[in-house]
Amino acid sequence: MSIKKISGEDFYYMIISGCNNLEEQKNYVNSLNVFPVPDGDTGTNMSMTFRSATEEILSSKQETIGEVAKKLSRGALMGARGNSGVILSQIFRGIAKGLEGKKEVTSLDLAHSIEEGAKSAYKAVMRPTEGTILTVIRSAGEHALNYKGDDVVELLEEVIKGSEETLNKTPEMLPALKAAKVVDAGGMGLLVIFKGMLKELKEGNKPSLDGVGETIEVSSKAQLDGEAEITFGYCTEFFINTESITSEEFKKEIEDMGDSLIAVGSDGLIKIHIHTEQPGEVLSKALAHGSLSKIKIDNMREQHRKVLEAEYEAGTTVDNSVQEEKEYGFVAVAMGSGIKKIFENDLNVDVVIEGGQTMNPSTQDFIDAVDKINAKNIVILPNNKNVVMAANQAKDVCEKNIIVIPTRTIPQGIAAITVFNGEASAEDNESNMNEAVSSVKSASVTFAVRDTEIEGKEIKEGDILGLIEGKVKVVGKNVNDVVKELLENLVDDESSLISLYSGEEVKEEENSLYEELEDIYDDIDVLTYKGDQPLYYYLISVE
Numbered sequence: 001m002s003i004k005k006i007s008g009e010d011f012y013y014m015i016i017s018g019c020n021n022l023e024e025q026k027n028y029v030n031s032l033n034v035f036p037v038p039d040g041d042t043g044t045n046m047s048m049t050f051r052s053a054t055e056e057i058l059s060s061k062q063e064t065i066g067e068v069a070k071k072l073s074r075g076a077l078m079g080a081r082g083n084s085g086v087i088l089s090q091i092f093r094g095i096a097k098g099l100e101g102k103k104e105v106t107s108l109d110l111a112h113s114i115e116e117g118a119k120s121a122y123k124a125v126m127r128p129t130e131g132t133i134l135t136v137i138r139s140a141g142e143h144a145l146n147y148k149g150d151d152v153v154e155l156l157e158e159v160i161k162g163s164e165e166t167l168n169k170t171p172e173m174l175p176a177l178k179a180a181k182v183v184d185a186g187g188m189g190l191l192v193i194f195k196g197m198l199k200e201l202k203e204g205n206k207p208s209l210d211g212v213g214e215t216i217e218v219s220s221k222a223q224l225d226g227e228a229e230i231t232f233g234y235c236t237e238f239f240i241n242t243e244s245i246t247s248e249e250f251k252k253e254i255e256d257m258g259d260s261l262i263a264v265g266s267d268g269l270i271k272i273h274i275h276t277e278q279p280g281e282v283l284s285k286a287l288a289h290g291s292l293s294k295i296k297i298d299n300m301r302e303q304h305r306k307v308l309e310a311e312y313e314a315g316t317t318v319d320n321s322v323q324e325e326k327e328y329g330f331v332a333v334a335m336g337s338g339i340k341k342i343f344e345n346d347l348n349v350d351v352v353i354e355g356g357q358t359m360n361p362s363t364q365d366f367i368d369a370v371d372k373i374n375a376k377n378i379v380i381l382p383n384n385k386n387v388v389m390a391a392n393q394a395k396d397v398c399e400k401n402i403i404v405i406p407t408r409t410i411p412q413g414i415a416a417i418t419v420f421n422g423e424a425s426a427e428d429n430e431s432n433m434n435e436a437v438s439s440v441k442s443a444s445v446t447f448a449v450r451d452t453e454i455e456g457k458e459i460k461e462g463d464i465l466g467l468i469e470g471k472v473k474v475v476g477k478n479v480n481d482v483v484k485e486l487l488e489n490l491v492d493d494e495s496s497l498i499s500l501y502s503g504e505e506v507k508e509e510e511n512s513l514y515e516e517l518e519d520i521y522d523d524i525d526v527l528t529y530k531g532d533q534p535l536y537y538y539l540i541s542v543e
Contacts, residue, residue: 021196045082052079094120131173133186242290280359284534329375336533366394411541501531
C-alpha cells in the first residue's frame, strides 16, 4: 500500500490507534523501570498523558490535520503526568507546530513535523540526558528527514526502524540501563505509539478509543445542584490482575474510601469502579495485590463544570470567591493520609494534591489547584522528582505568579515550607526555601519488585532497599536494619535532627526502632510521624 498524503481524519485514527497500543502495553513499559522499586510508572504516566491528548480530539476527525494536531497538543500539555509525560507532551507540541495550518500533509511535511517534535522536547529539558526518550525522538527526526521517498507508510516504517535501533542502544549510553538489563522506558513508550500509528495507516481499521462510551455515574441531583453535592469527585476505574485476593475481599478494603463502589471479577481479573477523593490511595492498595490495567480516572466536578458552561454559554458567571486576596498560597503534592494532614493542618498548605510516588499529578491538576487559591503568589511544592516538570509546565500556562520550589522528596517540601516568612518578598522566600531544600538529606525504605544488580549490589525480589536521594545504597532483609544502616551513611557531626515518616505497613505498637535510634543518637533529636504512605516503609530526613 502506498499513501502519498494523510488528512486530518487519517491522523485522527492514527492517534487513537497509537493511544490504544500504549494502553495495552503500558505495564510492559512500566516493567522497564531501572530501579526495582514498586513505583515504576513511566508507562502509566505516558498512557494517561496521551489518553488526555487523544480525548481532546474525539470530535475533530473532520477537521484539518493542523487543527487535529493543535487540539492533540493542548490535551497532552494539560494532561501531562510525570517527566516522561511532560516530554511526550512537548514532542507532540513540536509535531503540531510542524503541521500548523495544513489541511493534509505529505511524507516530507510529516518528516519535518517529527523533527520539530525532537527540537521541542530537547528545549523542554534543562540538562538533556542521552540514552532516554530524547535520544529516541531525535533519531526518529533524523531518519524521517533522511527518507527521500514520497510514501507516508514507508516514512513511518523508516522512523520506527531507526527509533528501534536507537532504543536498543540506550543501555550502552546509560550505565544504569545496562546494569538493569533494560532499554529506556520512555523511548519504548514513544515507539509503541509510533507502531500503533503505523498499524492504523496500513490497515485502516478506524478504531475507537478504548473505554470511550462507558458511563460516569453522576446523579441527576449532583448535575442540577452543583459541585458541592459531589462528595467524592473522582470516578476511578481499573482492573487488578491478581490471584491473591477476591473481589469481595478487596471491596471491603476500600469501601470506606468512597461510594458507588463496584467490585466484580473472577479467574484472576477484578474490575473496580469507585467514586473517591483519593484515587491514588485506592490504586496503591490495589497495587499491593497485583498489576493494574485500563486505569481510568475522571474528574466529575470538571465534567459537571463543562455541562454548566454549555448551559450558560450566554455568559452567566458565578462568583465563587468573595475572600480577600492574600499574599501567599501553597500547593503541595503528598501521598498518605498522615503526610497529607501534616501539610494541611500543621503547615497550613491551601491545597494538597493526592499523588507522588505512585500517581503523578498532571499539569491540569496543578492548574485546578492554583485556581482554588485567591493569592498574589502561589508556591508549589512537587515533593517528587517525577512531578517537578509538570509543576513547571503549569507555571508556564497559568497567568498567576507561581513559584515552583523543585522539592524532590516529602522531607524537602516540609523543610522548605518551615522557613517560609509571610513578611518577606516572594524573591527572598524563593531563595530561602531553595536553600532549605539543599540542606536536607533525604532517604526512603521500600522493597524490590524484581531481581537485578545495581552498582555491584545484587538484589533479589522482596529484598528491603534503602535509597538516599533516590539511589539504592543499602540492600537488606530487615526494615529496621536497613533504616539504621541508612542513618549511618547520613548522620554526621553537623546533624541535629532525624525525622522518620512511617508508612501504612508499619505497625508502630510492635516496633522498637524509635527507642533504638534514640539510644544510638542520644545527642540528636529524633522525631517520628505516622505518614501512612503506601509502598514505602519509611521516608527519612536528616538535617
